[in-house]
Amino acid sequence: MEKISSENWPLWEVFIRTRQGLDHKHAGSLHAADAQMALENARDVYTRRNEGISIWVVESKYIHASSPEEAASFFDPANDKVYRYPTFYQLPDELKNI
Amino acid sequence: MPSHEQIFEDKIEREVRIEPKDWMPEDYRKLLIRQMSQHAHSEIVGMLPEGNWITRAPSLRRKATLIAKVQDEAGHGLYLYSATETLGITREETIDQLLSGKAKYSSIFNYPTLTWADIGAIGWLVDGAAIMNQVPLCRASFGPYARAMIRICKEESFHQRQGFEILLTLSRGSEAQKHMCQDAIDRWWWPAVMMFGPADESSPHSQKSMQWKIKRFSNDELRQKFIDVCAEQVKVLGMKLPDSKLQWNEETQHYDFGEINWEEFWNVVNGNGPCNKERLAARKKAHEDGAWVREAAAAYAAKKNHSSEIR
Numbered sequence: 001m002e003k004i005s006s007e008n009w010p011l012w013e014v015f016i017r018t019r020q021g022l023d024h025k026h027a028g029s030l031h032a033a034d035a036q037m038a039l040e041n042a043r044d045v046y047t048r049r050n051e052g053i054s055i056w057v058v059e060s061k062y063i064h065a066s067s068p069e070e071a072a073s074f075f076d077p078a079n080d081k082v083y084r085y086p087t088f089y090q091l092p093d094e095l096k097n098i
Numbered sequence: 099m100p101s102h103e104q105i106f107e108d109k110i111e112r113e114v115r116i117e118p119k120d121w122m123p124e125d126y127r128k129l130l131i132r133q134m135s136q137h138a139h140s141e142i143v144g145m146l147p148e149g150n151w152i153t154r155a156p157s158l159r160r161k162a163t164l165i166a167k168v169q170d171e172a173g174h175g176l177y178l179y180s181a182t183e184t185l186g187i188t189r190e191e192t193i194d195q196l197l198s199g200k201a202k203y204s205s206i207f208n209y210p211t212l213t214w215a216d217i218g219a220i221g222w223l224v225d226g227a228a229i230m231n232q233v234p235l236c237r238a239s240f241g242p243y244a245r246a247m248i249r250i251c252k253e254e255s256f257h258q259r260q261g262f263e264i265l266l267t268l269s270r271g272s273e274a275q276k277h278m279c280q281d282a283i284d285r286w287w288w289p290a291v292m293m294f295g296p297a298d299e300s301s302p303h304s305q306k307s308m309q310w311k312i313k314r315f316s317n318d319e320l321r322q323k324f325i326d327v328c329a330e331q332v333k334v335l336g337m338k339l340p341d342s343k344l345q346w347n348e349e350t351q352h353y354d355f356g357e358i359n360w361e362e363f364w365n366v367v368n369g370n371g372p373c374n375k376e377r378l379a380a381r382k383k384a385h386e387d388g389a390w391v392r393e394a395a396a397a398y399a400a401k402k403n404h405s406s407e408i409r
Contacts, residue, residue: 006392007190011183028246029180031189033395034402045173048166049253068120 010059012038014046017054024056032057110311115241118184126310129303130240131185132201133312138178139196139203143377145171147211148220156214163260164217170257174250181242197382205363206293208371215268215275215282221261223283223290223328229254230324231294234314243312262331269335283332284340291355292363294321322352329353 009031015024027046032038038057046052066074082088091098100108102121109116116122145168152168155161183189195201206224211217232254235247268279295301295317307313315323325344332339343356365371 006389006396008188009392009396028177029183030176033392034399037395037399044169045176048169048173065119068117 009033010061012042012057013060013063014038014042015056015058016042016046016052018052020053024054027051029060110239113239113311115244116239117241125306127185129307129310130243130312131182131187132303133307134178134182134185134243135187135192135195136202136204138175138182138192139201140207141171141175141178142196143203143207143381146377146380147207147209147373148217150211151214151217154214155217160264167221167257167260170253174253177246177249178243181246184242193385197378197385199369199378202367204293205366205371206289207377208366208373209285209289210373212285213278213282215265215278216286218261218264218268218279219282219286221257221259222265222331223261223286224293225254225257225261226328227290227293227324229258230320230327234320235312237311237314239311262335265335265337269337279335280337283335283337287340288359288362289366291321291325291358294318294324296360296363297358325353325355 010033011029012032012035013029014027016027017024027042030038030041030045032041035057039055042055042057043052047055078084103123106116106120106122106126109120116126148164148168148171152161152164155164179189179192182192192201196203206227211220229251232247232251236244236251238244238247265279265282268275295304298304298316298318301317304313304316308316329339329344329346341356343354345354347354366374369375
């Protein structure tokens, strides 16, 4: 277990649900010694004007991100599959409710 | 295949935001760290002159407002510190640069808040100038900076309005109150005008910053816009801006204004303003006095981690 130094608290990413029925969305990040403090700080920093009804915090070190350098090849498989869209299929105008 | 530089410049050209993990020129990174951390420090130091009046606010309403405003400034500092960290500098380093005097913050906060009217003048003029600067930064080319600025701008508008309201109330009060209102405007006007930074021809970082679309307007363009707006707003207060050369120019469709005292500007930037030492000393004291809280929180977190591992 790594030691938490008093001068360098871990970084946390903050996700906020603004209304019931919506997704949690990334709002920003902050430093905190533990999860409880991260939640309370997130409330004070990111929801001073009723911006949220639910908060998730996760230590930034647990987020794995795709690399921008490899974005072109990484997302390449979706580039040439126009048949995944409804407009790809040519149907007569008289066909209704489809 | 295009080089890293070409891809970067092409994104800037096409208004595609740069994100932290994208390749960027070292100078772009440095320029941003400098500008964003200065901005963050300004929010934090900016709490001091206003905090000075929280216990003496003239009513409960004014007090609640001032507390909320100062709390916002703390939040704004934190948004910006987090955004700065995405560029690869630690929070600790950033704070150290402030406390050691290596990093600068906006000179405006090196002026004292002598009367209650100063809280009004700060809201109207200082936050007004800040908004003028910050709105175009919502379109800055670096994503995290632009996103932080959008949040800040949304919250900043109440700051300016509450300030104007304080001055408006004073301007309709007793002779003494009217005098206090004018006196605060007299003292804050020129420092606020100087908030836009040196004139374009002597602003070393401006050109690069505009080329990379961090800044969108030059210092002088924003300054002129600010003066034009304030010259009209001050009429609502029935007060005067302390500039005998301030005059509408039909030809340019702008206000002409008097000479800025650049000697005073550089003097304050270089550490010799009325409150430079006091502000830094207050920040250092807060940091040192808060050490036990940081230690206790770290010890508590370590203990909890430990007991959850045993379980």
